[in-house]
Amino acid sequence: xxxxxxxxxGLIFLIIFLLISPDTDSERENAFLIESKLAxxxxxxxxxxxxxxKECKYASLPYMxxxxxxxxxxxxxxxxxxxxxxxxxxxxxxLIIINDTLLWPIFAEQFYNYSMILSYQNGTMIKSISNGExxxxxxxxxxxxxxxxxxxxxxxxxxxxx
Amino acid sequence: MxxxxxxxQSTKGQTRGVETIIAVVFVIIIIVILGSIIFMESSKRALxxxxxxxxxxxxxxxxxxxxxxxxKCSYFGKLCIDAWKAKAVSSISEEDVEFRxxxxxxxxxxxxxxxxxxxxxxxxxxxxxxxxxxxxxxxxQVIRLPVVIENxxxxxxxxxxxVEVRAYLR
Numbered sequence: 001x002x003x004x005x006x007x008x009x010g011l012i013f014l015i016i017f018l019l020i021s022p023d024t025d026s027e028r029e030n031a032f033l034i035e036s037k038l039a040x041x042x043x044x045x046x047x048x049x050x051x052x053x054k055e056c057k058y059a060s061l062p063y064m065x066x067x068x069x070x071x072x073x074x075x076x077x078x079x080x081x082x083x084x085x086x087x088x089x090x091x092x093x094x095l096i097i098i099n100d101t102l103l104w105p106i107f108a109e110q111f112y113n114y115s116m117i118l119s120y121q122n123g124t125m126i127k128s129i130s131n132g133e134x135x136x137x138x139x140x141x142x143x144x145x146x147x148x149x150x151x152x153x154x155x156x157x158x159x160x161x162x
Numbered sequence: 163m164x165x166x167x168x169x170x171q172s173t174k175g176q177t178r179g180v181e182t183i184i185a186v187v188f189v190i191i192i193i194v195i196l197g198s199i200i201f202m203e204s205s206k207r208a209l210x211x212x213x214x215x216x217x218x219x220x221x222x223x224x225x226x227x228x229x230x231x232x233x234k235c236s237y238f239g240k241l242c243i244d245a246w247k248a249k250a251v252s253s254i255s256e257e258d259v260e261f262r263x264x265x266x267x268x269x270x271x272x273x274x275x276x277x278x279x280x281x282x283x284x285x286x287x288x289x290x291x292x293x294x295x296x297x298x299x300x301x302x303q304v305i306r307l308p309v310v311i312e313n314x315x316x317x318x319x320x321x322x323x324x325v326e327v328r329a330y331l332r
Contacts (some may be wrong), residue, residue, distance in 0.1 A: 009189065009192065026211065030218050033218050034218060037307075038308065041241055041308040044240045044241070044310070045309075046315075051281075055284055058318060089326065097281070099177060102281075105278075110304070110305070122277050143281075
């Protein structure tokens with residue numbers, strides 16, 4: 001009799017426990033709102049042609065990224081820091097600046113893992129950078145970047161995870 | 163013989179009574195333990211949920227605050243802070259209590275806002291502090307909002323960085 005009573009009470013508590021279990025949709029929605037805001041603000045900076053890189057003859061990031069589309073070697077940065085890091089060409093320098101100066105301090109220092117993929121509109125990947133593998137919850141979105149000069153539109157895929 | 167049977171029945175009855183009492187106590191203990199676990203778990207989850215909601219709210223209200231003409235760059239449509247305007251707002255808010263409480267009402271929470279420039283120059287300064295210094299806070303949340311920063315003293319004048327929001331929750 002006692003055992004049956006305990007089992008019934010246990011079942012009642014189990015039902016209550018399930019009823020108050022976390023609202024995962026709400027939690028996910030909040031995280032999504034925060035990550036989507038952070039990612040879109042970051043994409044705004046990368047695609048902003050008014051930010052000029054003084055070490056690379058005051059070229060903008062979208063313009064420097066347009067060099068990732070070609071094998072042409074002209075468009076070289078003069079900064080010894082960037083050259084030491086392997087960023088002699090505009091394309092590599094842009095990726096180093098984006099990774100070291102923007103994505104790392106904003107995302108990695110907030111305990112996010114990130115990946116950024118630059119691709120053609122047809123989906124062919126051009127370059128990618130990341131700070132590690134994503135194993136947890138993941139947010140990703142695609143932002144267009146219009147490269148100055150050629151006017152080509154590239155896709156910038158930013159993914160964040162924890 | 164009858165006496166013996168009566169004693170036996172009485173002992174049986176007593177044992178059954180003790181068993182019932184033990185069962186009731188056992189059930190009460192189980193109920194208390196389960197209830198405590200559920201209460202603690204639900205409190206923790208409610209706190210986590212409130213924290214997440216508050217963080218989203220803080221982010222939106224700070225973004226709205228950063229878009230006021232007193233801070234925003236003159237040329238730019240997106241989230242862009244004029245470093246000079248931020249310095250001016252910082253010095254006014256340090257001196258003027260009413261202005262500080264106006265900002266506190268806008269943000270809706272006790273917070274510190276630090277403008278950190280990452281490019282072209284690395285520099286940072288605390289430009290808003292709405293904390294009273296008298297309150298004990300149970301929780302601190304930090305969020306970094308990427309922003310474009312206009313600063314005519316640097317070359318080139320437009321760079322980027324972030325606004326670090328340190329929100330203090332009671």
